[in-house]
Amino acid sequence: MKELSLHIMDIIQNSIVAEASCIEIELIENKAENIYSISIKDNGKGMSAEMLANVTDPYCTSRTTRKVGLGIPLFKQNAERAGGSLAITSELGKGTLLKAVFQHDNLDRPMMGDIAGVIVLTAAANENIRFVYSHKTDKDEYVFDTEEIKEAMDGMSINQPQVIRYLKEMIKENLTEIHYSN
Amino acid sequence: MTKVKSLADLRKMKEGLESKLNLREKSNNPESLVQIRVAMATCGIASGAKTVMEYMIDELEKRNIEAVVTQTGCMGYCYAEPTIEVTLPNQDAVVFGYVNEKKANEIIEKYIKNNELVDGIIPVNYETIKK
Numbered sequence: 112m113k114e115l116s117l118h119i120m121d122i123i124q125n126s127i128v129a130e131a132s133c134i135e136i137e138l139i140e141n142k143a144e145n146i147y148s149i150s151i152k153d154n155g156k157g158m159s160a161e162m163l164a165n166v167t168d169p170y171c172t173s174r175t176t177r178k179v180g181l182g183i184p185l186f187k188q189n190a191e192r193a194g195g196s197l198a199i200t201s202e203l204g205k206g207t208l209l210k211a212v213f214q215h216d217n218l219d220r221p222m223m224g225d226i227a228g229v230i231v232l233t234a235a236a237n238e239n240i241r242f243v244y245s246h247k248t249d250k251d252e253y254v255f256d257t258e259e260i261k262e263a264m265d266g267m268s269i270n271q272p273q274v275i276r277y278l279k280e281m282i283k284e285n286l287t288e289i290h291y292s293n
Numbered sequence: 294m295t296k297v298k299s300l301a302d303l304r305k306m307k308e309g310l311e312s313k314l315n316l317r318e319k320s321n322n323p324e325s326l327v328q329i330r331v332a333m334a335t336c337g338i339a340s341g342a343k344t345v346m347e348y349m350i351d352e353l354e355k356r357n358i359e360a361v362v363t364q365t366g367c368m369g370y371c372y373a374e375p376t377i378e379v380t381l382p383n384q385d386a387v388v389f390g391y392v393n394e395k396k397a398n399e400i401i402e403k404y405i406k407n408n409e410l411v412d413g414i415i416p417v418n419y420e421t422i423k424k
Contacts, residue, residue, distance in 0.1 A: 112339055121338050128366060177369055182335040225343075232346060236333075236364040263300045264307055270361065272354035277306060281298035288297055 112185060114224025115149065115213075121182045122151045122209055123233050128173070129155025129207065133241040136230065138223075140215060140248045140292055147195075147213040147220060147292070154206040163201050186211055193220040215292070223293045227282035230255060234278075235270040244282075251289040255282055327353070327360035327405055328380040334367030341393065342375040348394050349377070352401060360405075370415055379404060388415040 112118050119136060126134045131153035139148045158166065165171040167187050172180030187197040194214040201207040213220040226246075234242045234257050244255040260269060260278065269278065331337070331346040346362060353360045370376050373390030379400065380386040389400055390413050403409040 117338050117343065120333070120343065121335050124333055124335075124364075124366060174367065177367060177371055180335075185335065185339075228343065228347065232343065233364070236362075259300060260303070263303045267307055267310065270363065271310065272350050273306065273310060274303075275350060277298065277303060281303070284297045 112189070113221060115189075115221050116224040116226040116229045118182075118186045118189065118211075119149060119151065119226065120229045120233060122186065123229075125182065126151065126153035126155050126207070127237055127240065129153060129157070131155035131206065131240060133243070135243045136245070138226075138244075138246045138291075140246075142215055142249055145215045147215040148210065149213075150208065150210045152206065152208045157203040157205050157207055158201040159203055163199060166199060167197075183209070189221060193217040195220075223291075227279045227286065230282060231275050231278045234260075235275050238268065238270060246286060246289065246291055248289045248291055253282075253285045253289050255285075325359075325382050327358060327382070329353075329360055329362045330365040330378040330380075331362065332366065332368050332370070332374065332376045332378075333364040334371075336367060336371035337374045337376065340374040344394065345375045345377065345392050345397055348397050349401075352398070353405075356401065356406075358401070358405060373415060376415065381405065381408065386417075388417065389413045390415045 112121070123134055123136070133154050135152045137150040137152070139146065162173070167184055169181050169184045170178065172178065174180070183199070190197045190211045190213055194217045195212045197209070197211040199207065199209045230242060230244045242257045246253045264274070269275070329349055331342050331349070333342050333346070346364070350362050353362065365378065368376060368378070368388065370388070370390055375392045376388055376390045377392050378386050378388045387404070389396065392400070392413070396413060399411050403411045
């Protein structure tokens with residue numbers, strides 16, 4: 112993957128398959144400590160200790176349509192190449208937390224890319240799931256919660272081109288406000 | 294400095310959308326809409342599924358085609374990603390492989406608008422691994 116946002120999109124799909132009803136995406140930028148961290152937490156069905164131990168193995172997958180599962184190994188590889196790391200904790204029936212940490216200034220850290228698009232497209236395609244995206248920088252924090260959007264939309268679907276476009280712009284503008292780094 | 298977009302503006306926009314959407318809901322049943330599902334697993338995302346999905350959403354709107362665009366997991370055609378599944382009203386779903394913006398345009402113009410088949414269809418009975 113060329114962009115971190117695409118990795119996030121990929122990992123979110125795992126949470127969706129794990130039947131999560133709430134997925135939290137947390138980005139923390141800390142320039143003083145040279146940290147760019149990405150956490151994806153869900154309340155899905157979780158993994159057994161055995162599955163968890165093998166999950167970074169590219170030949171480990173829960174699906175039946177193919178034999179390989181590259182999402183997590185590729186993300187891990189990218190993190191390690193940029194002087195970072197990737198860790199997963201999970202509990203059956205409770206959910207899973209994946210955390211990837213990058214060095215903020217590392218030249219090998221891929222760009223974040225279109226995180227606004229990723230969040231909005233995924234939320235629009237999975238309206239029964241609550242998505243909470245928070246982004247902290249040294250300056251401030253921005254939180255995007257689909258629960259609030261749903262309330263504002265009052266029962267109307269957000270899977271409409273105008274709404275998608277608007278929400279994307281809204282997130283982008285707010286990220287610019289908090290001086291996020293791409 | 295311009296004001297940052299907020300949820301208050303979203304509420305305003307929603308009112309404008311309501312009248313349009315009512316029409317759609319009255320003619321109801323999702324079967325009357327074109328349904329598109331973009332395969333959004335590691336393989337799809339890595340080969341550009343997000344771009345294709347955005348293109349589909351924008352272009353269908355521009356060309357006034359009532360459609361629902363959503364996501365699905367890996368359908369097992371990793372070699373042919375990005376893949377999309379198109380279901381026209383009252384027809385069986387058709388899966389297209391190697392979809393880029395050019396192909397997506399062809400699918401909209403020929404298949405969705407005129408029901409003409411285009412190259413790149415993946416036969417439904419093709420299975421890579423037995424379930």
